[in-house]
Amino acid sequence: MTNPAQDAPAASGPAALKVALLGGGTVGSQAARILTEDAEALRDRVGAPLELTGIAVRSRGAERDWRADPALYTTDAEALVDGADIVIELMGGIEPARTLIRRALAAGTSVITGNKALLAQHGEELFALASETGAQLSFEAAVAGAIPILRPLRDSLSGDTVTRVMGIANGTTNFILDRMDTEGADFADALAEAQRLGYAEADPTADVGGLDAAAKAAILATLSFGAPYTLDDVAVEGITAITAEDNAAAADAGYVIKLLAIAERATAEDGTSGAVLRVHPTLLPREHPLASVRGAYNAVFVEAENAGQLMFYGPGAGGAPTASAVMGDVVSIAQRIVRGGPARLRTPVAHLPALDAAEASTSCMVVLHVADEPGVLRRVAAVFEEHGVSLETLRQVQSDRAAAPGASLRLITHRARQRDLDATVDALAALDAVHEVVSVLKVEGN
Amino acid sequence: MTNPAQDAPAASGPAALKVALLGGGTVGSQAARILTEDAEALRDRVGAPLELTGIAVRSRGAERDWRADPALYTTDAEALVDGADIVIELMGGIEPARTLIRRALAAGTSVITGNKALLAQHGEELFALASETGAQLSFEAAVAGAIPILRPLRDSLSGDTVTRVMGIANGTTNFILDRMDTEGADFADALAEAQRLGYAEADPTADVGGLDAAAKAAILATLSFGAPYTLDDVAVEGITAITAEDNAAAADAGYVIKLLAIAERATAEDGTSGAVLRVHPTLLPREHPLASVRGAYNAVFVEAENAGQLMFYGPGAGGAPTASAVMGDVVSIAQRIVRGGPARLRTPVAHLPALDAAEASTSCMVVLHVADEPGVLRRVAAVFEEHGVSLETLRQVQSDRAAAPGASLRLITHRARQRDLDATVDALAALDAVHEVVSVLKVEGN
Known part of the structure; x- marks a missing residue:
């Protein structure tokens, strides 16, 4: 059990490790800055200097924010990759990132990437290639920006069983929902403000449609449950349909609306053990730790x-x-190159199949606009009972539909299978006494 | 860079790793339960079975909560240590824990401990011994209970520079301060309630006096800055002097009082770079992420x-x-034993000396009861100016000293050196116009 390599002083003047940077944008330029400005501290921690050998950009002059020595910028990404000990991929997008990462891994060169879209679509293929050649593929930055979540999930909890992960994984939608909550703004106005302040892109589809969060859900599930998941495994619902009325109903009931990426162990109705991956607007109690993430x-x-x-x-x-x-x-990969030793093994795990989101267990808040006549409450309650969904609260609330005749009901269910909740809502909508299903939102954290 | 060991299947039927457990109390019995109940999952993750060879207890029958096979309990801790591949120390206290850990490390056997008091007093000696023999000494559980903080600080942030760590590291004091905040209780009543509910021990000194938090401050500083720190390096102030009046003043100004363990890089007045370690009741703005930790x-x-x-x-x-x-x-240590490879190196770092807490830079809220006469404000403000401390706010507030003639002032300073803040408060107390210095509390997170 003793290990003579431990605490051996780093050999004086070991060869520099050649680091190739693919991408000179917002994150790439900051990585270049740290590699340059903090070179001494990094050398001390690694035990060898890290030499930035080049920054591959699509076209010269495209680099942003922090500018490295102009001689470092190149458009020949392949040559840069071929000469590297470590490749950092921060270009984003599927191609040419995928081909360049494959090229590095095939040569046994370890890769660090922040590319969540690529991992969520082609992660399995890339990890398999890394396994074959003994290269490492690291991706802390792809999960939740700067939040150190990879090592806690992979290492710190390796003696435990993760049952559920819920993430606020998209800043744009969190900003928009925050504004809708605190200012009563509707979605269009909050989105326009986010765009004006630079928190949302001109084409916000990937953010507000939930696709960015879905990629992160797939990666979080892969980390938590050890099996590879892709975007196709995630049921996605964005925030575009959220109204000021939804927000008011949520606030009145003591909740706040957040777009959550959820990955959880579940058992399907037929007894299959698996994982459910979903992204949707979610009601969280105001006192839940995630509720105050602004x-x-x-x-x-x-x-x-x-x-x-x-x-x-x-x-x-x-x-x-x-x-x-x-x-x-x-630094982790460089330390391993300098000091030797096996790369981190991915431990064999039982594959946990992705289940349909209809198998998820969740609760729901439903707001109905109903006829103001005797027997309505009973008929509404009967629909829930028929579908095996029990109610936590049912109350008549102030209606925003003041002009229309009728009353508004707000119902919150206990946990039930998503399939049964969906069928319940369909049946409610078909009731004569129900004028409108005003709002249906999933509730977590109760 | 390729590594043939990566992803090699675990040899079928590798020898079991012998795990010795020292301590059968609250945590020890749960560790025994996990080793027993989750044996299969642990074997899959490690690549070899983990065999619990014994549980050392002070006296037979002292074990708690979950009970292992009675044959596992022993009072011969030394024999248990000598036969082990991995030792888990959960006895607490300095002796015999220290001697038993030394015995294991000296034999090259890796040790996991949750013993913060021992690490804060004798960590340097134990880490030095581990270095000599190539054994590992792991201590995630000693830092902040179940919170995975060790790997984020040590690995995830290894390419960054940690400048400050602030922890709510003691649940007993957090519970008490919470009650004082939400119910206006005074310290004695809140402590009595905590004792009744089992959140505080009969002798609460180590908790309410800040010593438990101080041990954690030393460990957090060691993790963050790479140099060994001990309890002696921490300036400690507990919560016993906090009054309902302090809480009311804090709440009125938009703050909440938390006992924080703080470790931060600092530069002394004479230019020395170092670290300041301190534990004290601290005002945090209500919207600070730490403020809602309940x-x-x-x-x-x-x-x-x-x-x-x-x-x-x-x-x-x-x-x-x-x-x-x-x-x-x-699991981490067992994986390394099974798969080989060097133990984690502690990277050489420039030793950051512990500085006196008087060198810390902080801000302060001061509540004064003063004479209600012309010129008082000017004289008070002059004292701050003389000491080079600038004010952020100064306002007259509702006095709880209604019976006494005079007025109450609440002042919040900008950041200044602790030494100058202390001198300022002394000078204020000496002013004729100041009847009483009602409250002096440090402010962070502004």
Whole structure:
């Protein structure tokens, strides 16, 4: 058990490790800055100097924010990759990132990437290739920006069983929902403000439609349950349909609306054990730790059998924070190259199949606009009972539909299978006495 | 860079690793339960079975909560240690824990401990011994219960520079301060309630006096800054002097009082770079992420140069949560034994000396009861100016000293050196016009 290599002083003047940087944008330029400005501290921690050999950009002059020595910028990414000991991929997008990462891994060169879309679509293929050649593929920055979540999930909880992960994983939607909550704004106005302030892109589809959060749900599930999951395994619902009325109903009931990426162990109705991955607007009690995560911050809430409830909080994006996560991976890989020893093994795990989101167990808040006549309450309650869904609360509430005749009901269910909740809502909508299903929102954290 | 060992299948039927457990109390019994009940999952993750060879207890029958096979309990801790591949120390206290850990490490056997008092007093000696023999000494559970903070600080942020760590590291004091805040209770009543509910011990000195938090401050500083710190390096102030009046003043100004363990980089007046370690009741703005950490939960707030602000939140104590942290360490060490490779190196770092807490930079809220006469404001403000301390706010507030003639002033300073703040308060107390210095509390997180 003794190990003579431990605490051996680093050999004086070991060869520099060649680091190739693919991408010179917001995060790439910050990684270049840290590699340059903090070179001495990094050398001390790694035991060898890290030499930035080049920054591959699409076209010269495209680099942003922090500018490295102009001689470092190149458009020949392949040559850069071929000469590297470590490759950092921060280009984003599927191609050419995928081909360049494959090229590095095939040569046994370890890669650090922050590319969540690529991992969520092609992660399995890339991890398999890394396994074959013994290269490492690290991706802390792809999960939740600067929040250190990879090592806690992979290492710290390795003696425990993670049952559920819920993340506020998209800063744009969190900013928009925050504004809708605090200012009563409707979605269009909050989105316009986010765009004006630079928190949302001109084409906000990937953010507000939930696809960015879905990619993170797939990666979180892969980390938590050890099996590879892709975007196709995630049921996605964005925030575009959220109204000021939804928000008012949520606030009145003591909840706040957050877009959550959820990955959880579940058992299907037929007894299959698996994982459900979903992204949707979610009601959280105001006192839940995730409820107070504001603006562009991200947080990941973890439930484990023994550890209980944990939360990890931090900036979800931004050049320097994301570059910090990238550099943590770079130092780990570089230490292993310098000191030798096996790369981290992925432990064999029983594959937990992705289940249909209809198998999820959740609760629901339903707001109905109903006829103001005798027997309506009874008929509504009967629909829930027929579908095996029990109610936690049922109350008549102030109606925003004041002009229309009728009354508004707000119902919150106990946990039930999503399939049964969906069928219940369909049946409610078909009732004569129900004028309108005003709002249906899932509730977690109760 | 390729590594043939990676992803090699675990040899079928590798020898079991012998795990010795020292201590059968709240945490120890939960560790025994996990080793027993989750044996199969642990074997899959480690690549070899973990065999619990015995549980050392002071006297037979002293074991708690979960009971292992009676044959496992022993009072011969030394024999148990001598036959082990991995030792888990959960006895607490200095002796015999220290001697038993030394015995294991000297034989090259890796040790996992949750013993914060021991680490804060004798950590340097134990780490030096581990270095000599190549054994590992892991201590995730000693820092903040179940919160995974060790790997984020040590690995995830290894490409960044941690500038400050602030932790709510003691559940007992957090519970008491919470009650004082939400119910206006005074210290004695809140302590009595905590004792009645089992959140405080009959002798609460180590908790309410701040010593438990101080041990954690030393460990957090060691993790964050890489140099060994001990209890002696921490300036400690407990919560026993906090009054309902302090709480009312804090609430009125928009703050909440928390007992924080703080470790931060600082530069002394003479230019020396170092670290300041301190534990004291602290005013935090209500919207600060740490402010909403309630009851028996713990949280660690980290500031790093590039990552910005991160927070880690979870249960600070409890058998199963703490055992989860212990088992994460056990799996990591066991994986390394099975797969080979060097133990984690402690990287050489420039020693950052512990500075006197008077060198800390902080701000302060001061409440004064003063004579209600012309010129008082000017004289008070002059004292701050003379000491080079600038004021953020100065306002006359409702006095709880209604019976006494005079007025109450609440002043909040900008950041200044602690030494100058102390001198300012002394000078204020000496002013004729100041009847009483009602409250002096440090402010962070502004």
